[in-house]
Amino acid sequence: SAVISQKPSRDICQRGTSLTIQCQVDSQVTMMFWYRQQPGQSLTLIATANQGSEATYESGFVIDKFPISRPNLTFSTLTVSNMSPEDSSIYLCSVVGTGNYEQYFGPGTRLTVT
């Protein structure tokens, strides 16, 4: 499986500010996703990061709040904009394995908004 890294691993931010999270994969991957895991909850899909085109967002998530970039097949960023305490969560990127539906996750970014 691919090796996935995320930066930063954690951050504490003030409300109203924005944070950009980076996801780097050690090999080219076609499918890359961004998830959120709120405290005590399971994973919720935010969007599919599409290489060379706009991300595809799930219901309840919008581009203005969570802009995503995917400049190539090994890298993506997720920005959490105009943060509020409700955005405190773990944000994870994932990639799909070759030829199947198995997904592999980055280590996550733990965000706390004060």
Next chain:
Amino acid sequence: RKEVEQDPGPFNVPEGATVAFNCTYSNSASQSFFWYRQDCRKEPKLLMSVYSSGNEDGRFTAQLNRASQYISLLIRDSKLSDSATYLCVVSRPTNDYKLSFGAGTTVTVRA
């Protein structure tokens, strides 16, 4: 109705015991099924894919019942290191590699 439902537990079992738990999924058109393991403050890690015929990986056995739309996981000879949250994961029937996650079943193995 949630796409994937799991008994949250917790299941507290002694070392060496067998523990089993299920999840149910709502969409009969789903095609791929997985169990992931998530340790506290870590990312989910793939434990095993679940195949129609059932499959085994060491002490772990997964079963799929398409007619009743449920998936099971059985852990034999539990180890302390098996303590974790186990996530039932089902592919969406939209052919776009998207997954739906259950809320997880917590297992604690005690000495």
